[in-house]
Amino acid sequence: MASYQRIRTIMLTACSSLALAGCGADDVASPGAGTVIINPPAPAPTPTPGPTPTPTAGITAAQFAAPTTQSGTTITAEEQFAIVNAGTNNNVNGTGASLNGVYPVAAASLATAADPSTINPFFTSTNFVGALNGPTDTAFQGWTCNSTSANFGGTSTACAAVPSVGAGGATAACPTGTADDGLLTIGTTATGFRICRILPVTTDVTLPKIAGVFYRLRGQTEVGTDLGATGGAGVTLTIAAGAVIAADASEATNDLLLVNRGSKIQAIGTRDAPIVFTSQQNLVANGVSDVTQGQWGGIILLGRSTTAVCATGTGGTNPTPCQQAIEGVTQRFYGGTNEADSSGQMSYVQIRYSGIAISDGNELQGLTLGATGSGTVLDHIQSHNSADDGIEIFGGTTNVKYIAVTGADDDGFDVDNGWRGFMQFMIAAQKVSGATADSFATEIDSNGAEDLLPRTWGRYANFTFIQTATNVPAAIRLRGGADMTFVNGVVKTPAGSACINLVAQETANGGVPSTIRPANPAIQDQGPPVFNSVYFGCQGR
Numbered sequence: 001m002a003s004y005q006r007i008r009t010i011m012l013t014a015c016s017s018l019a020l021a022g023c024g025a026d027d028v029a030s031p032g033a034g035t036v037i038i039n040p041p042a043p044a045p046t047p048t049p050g051p052t053p054t055p056t057a058g059i060t061a062a063q064f065a066a067p068t069t070q071s072g073t074t075i076t077a078e079e080q081f082a083i084v085n086a087g088t089n090n091n092v093n094g095t096g097a098s099l100n101g102v103y104p105v106a107a108a109s110l111a112t113a114a115d116p117s118t119i120n121p122f123f124t125s126t127n128f129v130g131a132l133n134g135p136t137d138t139a140f141q142g143w144t145c146n147s148t149s150a151n152f153g154g155t156s157t158a159c160a161a162v163p164s165v166g167a168g169g170a171t172a173a174c175p176t177g178t179a180d181d182g183l184l185t186i187g188t189t190a191t192g193f194r195i196c197r198i199l200p201v202t203t204d205v206t207l208p209k210i211a212g213v214f215y216r217l218r219g220q221t222e223v224g225t226d227l228g229a230t231g232g233a234g235v236t237l238t239i240a241a242g243a244v245i246a247a248d249a250s251e252a253t254n255d256l257l258l259v260n261r262g263s264k265i266q267a268i269g270t271r272d273a274p275i276v277f278t279s280q281q282n283l284v285a286n287g288v289s290d291v292t293q294g295q296w297g298g299i300i301l302l303g304r305s306t307t308a309v310c311a312t313g314t315g316g317t318n319p320t321p322c323q324q325a326i327e328g329v330t331q332r333f334y335g336g337t338n339e340a341d342s343s344g345q346m347s348y349v350q351i352r353y354s355g356i357a358i359s360d361g362n363e364l365q366g367l368t369l370g371a372t373g374s375g376t377v378l379d380h381i382q383s384h385n386s387a388d389d390g391i392e393i394f395g396g397t398t399n400v401k402y403i404a405v406t407g408a409d410d411d412g413f414d415v416d417n418g419w420r421g422f423m424q425f426m427i428a429a430q431k432v433s434g435a436t437a438d439s440f441a442t443e444i445d446s447n448g449a450e451d452l453l454p455r456t457w458g459r460y461a462n463f464t465f466i467q468t469a470t471n472v473p474a475a476i477r478l479r480g481g482a483d484m485t486f487v488n489g490v491v492k493t494p495a496g497s498a499c500i501n502l503v504a505q506e507t508a509n510g511g512v513p514s515t516i517r518p519a520n521p522a523i524q525d526q527g528p529p530v531f532n533s534v535y536f537g538c539q540g541r
Contacts, residue, residue, distance in 0.1 A: 059093055063539050066473035066498040071505040075513050080502045087531040094537035096492055102150050102427055102464050107134040110535040116461035116487050122399050122422045123461050129533050130490035131427045131464040140404060142271040143348045144382045148290050149407040150429035159352055159384050160288050163244045163276040169194035169212030177205035181216060191284060201237045209242040217255045218248040224263030229304055229321040229336035234263030242273035247296030249280035254356055256297030261304050264344030278352040288353060293409055294387030297364035298354035301343040303372035304336030307395030308418030308452040326370045327362050334370025339397045341373030348380045355387030363388040371396040389414040397421055407431040416445035418454040426463040441465035441475040450481035450506055450514045455524040457483045467493040479503030481514035483526040488533045495540030
C-alpha cells in the first residue's frame with residue numbers, strides 16, 4: 001500500500017489540477033496629470049499604552065473538519081483540511097461577525113471571488129462570495145417569507161402570516177378541474193375563503209388566481225399517470241401567479257402533489273405574487289408558528305433522466321431503462337435515458353410547513369426531484385420549515401438557481417443517486433432548535449455502492465450555508481465517492497460543529513478512500529472535491 005505521504009501528495013496534485021484559476025486583483029488606474037500638493041506632516045501624537053491584543057489563533061484541522069469512520073475507512077481531518085487549503089482564495093479563519101443573519105455586514109466580498117461562468121454558461125458571472133452581494137442585495141426579497149431562521153427583509157412577509165388569498169370567496173366559482181368544497185372553517189373561525197379542491201389531473205388544467213379562492217390538496221393528488229421511461233407526452237397543470245394551494249387538514253391521509261413521468265407543472269409566479277403551497281392551518285391568523293412543520297407531504301416531480309440506482313429488472317442489459325421507486329409514496333417511478341427531459345417549470349414559489357417522515361429513509365420533503373432532466377426549470381423557490389429535507393434530488397440532470405431552504409429539520413440540500421448538475425444562489429439557514437442529529441446544510445452522496453454510474457457530480461456556486469444546529473458534525477457532508485466543486489461560498493457553523501465532513505466507505509480503485517482519490521475518467525471520477533473562494537466561519541468563531 002502507498003505511504004500516507006504519497007497518498008496525500010497524489011490527493012493534493014489531483015485537487016490542484018482541478019482548481020479554478022485564481023482571480024487577479026482589478027487593475028488600478030494611474031493618477032491623471034496635475035499639481036500634487038503635499039502638506040507638511042503634523043507631529044505624531046504620543047500613543048497611549050493599551051492592553052496587548054490577544055491574537056486569534058488559526059483554526060486547526062481537528063476544528064475545521066470532522067472525520068467519520070465508515071466500514072473501516074476514515075478520511076482524516078488533516079486530509080480534509082489539506083484539500084480545502086489546496087484550493088484558491090479560501091479563508092478558513094472567517095468569523096460569524098462578518099454576517100448579519102444571511103447577509104454580509106459589509107459591501108466588500110468576504111473573499112476574492114471566482115467567476116463561475118467559466119465552469120458552465122448556466123452560471124451567472126459574479127464578483128462576490130455567498131448568495132447575497134452585500135447587505136443591500138434584494139435578490140431574495142419579495143418572493144420569500146421571513147422567519148427566525150432567515151429574515152430577507154424588504155417586501156418579504158412573515159412565513160406564519162396568512163398568504164394573500166384575497167376577499168370575495170363567498171361568491172367565487174371554482175374553475176374546471178376542481179371541486180367546490182364550500183367555505184373554509186377552522187375550529188369556530190370562518191375565513192370566507194372558497195375551497196376549490198384539485199381533482200386528479202387527467203387533462204390539461206389551469207388554476208387561475210381568483211380573489212377569495214384557495215386550491216386544496218386532498219391525499220395524493222397526481223398530475224397525469226406514469227407513462228414509463230420511454231412513453232409519450234402527458235398532461236400539464238398550470239398554476240397562475242399569486243395562487244395559494246393548501247393541504248387538507250380535515251382528513252388524515254398524507255396530502256401531496258405528484259407530477260408523473262411525461263407530465264408537467266407550470267407554476268410560474270412573480271416576485272410580487274409568488275405561488276404559495278402551504279398547510280391549511282396557515283390560512284387563519286396564528287394558525288402556525290416558527291416551529292410548525294410536517295403538516296403535509298410537499299411536491300414530487302418525476303422525470304425520465306438518468307439515475308444510478310435501479311429497481312430489480314431495470315437498467316443494464318434489461319429492456320427497461322434504469323428506474324427506481326420514489327420515496328414517500330407507493331409504486332411511483334422515476335428514471336429513463338433522456339437527460340434533457342422536462343417536468344415543466346417552477347419559478348417564484350414558496351413551499352411552507354411540509355415534510356413527513358413515513359419511516360427511516362422513507363420521507364416526504366419540501367420538494368423532491370426524481371430523475372428530472374435539464375429541460376426542467378427551477379428557480380426562485382423557497383422551502384420553509386420542512387420536517388425533513390428542504391429539497392432532495394434523486395438522480396437526474398436538473399439545474400437550480402435562486403433557492404432558499406429555511407428552517408429545515410433535516411438537510412437543506414440533499415443530492416444522491418447520480419444527480420449531475422449545477423446550483424447557484426443557494427441559501428440554507430436551518431431552524432434555530434430541534435434539527436435532527438444528522439442535519440446538514442447539504443448532504444451529497446453517491447449511495448452505498450460507491451462506483452455506480454452515473455456518479456453524483458455537481459457544482460455549487462454562490463451559496464450561503466448557515467448551520468445553527470449544535471448536535472451535528474458539520475455543515476457540508478460529502479460522501480460515497482460523489483464529486484463536487486464549491487465556488488464562491490460562505491459557510492458558518494456554531495461552536496461544536498466543523499465546517500466539512502468528507503466520508504468514504506471503501507478504498508477500491510487505488511487504495512485511497514473513494515471520495516478523495518485521484519481522478520479516473522474510466523469511472524467518472526474527477527478526483528478530490530474542489531473548494532475555491534469559500535469563506536469558512538467554523539466552530540462559532
